[in-house]
Amino acid sequence: MKIGFPNNPRKDLLKEIEWIGKNKFDFVDLFLEEDQAVPEKIDIEKTKKLLRKYRLGVTGHTAWYLPIGSPIKALREASVKEAVRYFEVFSKLGVEFVTIHANWPSGMFSEKEGIKFQVETLKKLVKEAKRFNLKIMYEPIDTYADNVKNVSEILRKVPDLFLHLDIGHANLFGRMPEEFIKKFRNKIKHVHLHDNNSDKDLHLPMGCGSIDWEKTLKTLKKYYNGTITLEVFSKDKDYALLTKEKLRKLWNKL
Ligand SMILES: [Zn+2]
Numbered sequence: 368m369k370i371g372f373p374n375n376p377r378k379d380l381l382k383e384i385e386w387i388g389k390n391k392f393d394f395v396d397l398f399l400e401e402d403q404a405v406p407e408k409i410d411i412e413k414t415k416k417l418l419r420k421y422r423l424g425v426t427g428h429t430a431w432y433l434p435i436g437s438p439i440k441a442l443r444e445a446s447v448k449e450a451v452r453y454f455e456v457f458s459k460l461g462v463e464f465v466t467i468h469a470n471w472p473s474g475m476f477s478e479k480e481g482i483k484f485q486v487e488t489l490k491k492l493v494k495e496a497k498r499f500n501l502k503i504m505y506e507p508i509d510t511y512a513d514n515v516k517n518v519s520e521i522l523r524k525v526p527d528l529f530l531h532l533d534i535g536h537a538n539l540f541g542r543m544p545e546e547f548i549k550k551f552r553n554k555i556k557h558v559h560l561h562d563n564n565s566d567k568d569l570h571l572p573m574g575c576g577s578i579d580w581e582k583t584l585k586t587l588k589k590y591y592n593g594t595i596t597l598e599v600f601s602k603d604k605d606y607a608l609l610t611k612e613k614l615r616k617l618w619n620k621l
Pocket residue numbers: 506533559598
């Protein structure tokens with residue numbers, strides 16, 4: 368199992384990678400997003416050099432607000448165009464898997480229509496990604512619609528799509544992370560880890576919310592030994608470092 372950390376896309380990417388490397392993470396979860404980590408602002412050679420210096424792996428992550436499920440066709444098409452700009456950067460940096468987030472249209476549209484819009488865009492994204500030797504992972508987010516039933520349908524309709532399991536998101540609306548792990552065990556290629564009180568998507572350090580980590584990680588370890596990103600958004604990053612130590616210890620013990 369490998370533990371990674373994301374760059375804050377509102378900050379200088381190289382400085383962010385430097386911190387991740389110095390604090391001995393295994394990989395960078397590369398958040399290519401507005402407004403500092405956008406393709407036109409990234410120095411590929413310097414980024415590569417820094418990743419090499421700290422022997423950091425890298426996984427790809429696009430903006431959570433990419434409108435892949437918008438009822439407006441032109442916006443769905445624009446989201447593909449925008450993602451392709453990111454795919455170019457990811458492929459130059461040696462990324463294999465890229466995250467695309469779920470995106471549900473507002474209340475005027477049904478979940479069924481939301482699935483239809485997203486499936487249409489995801490099929491295009493999977494096809495475009497292949498040109499860059501990239502694979503797409505779908506990350507369910509923090510809405511009521513991101514349940515096992517809807518996610519299953521999307522994965523079934525887009526055959527080459529993989530799953531990015533965000534354990535915090537899988538703990539909302541009475542959902543249980545274990546049901547996602549068991550159901551999608553053959554599709555999970557990446558994991559985000561953070562805690563919450565099962566009510567709001569708080570991105571807390573591990574152990575500060577209601578998730579039963581021993582139980583959840585025991586189930587995960589049965590099927591998975593890949594990359595886990597600490598998506599702990601505390602202002603004081605010591606809490607992320609503490610989560611890293613706690614996760615490593617608990618994982619080894621299970
Ligand atoms: Zn996440």
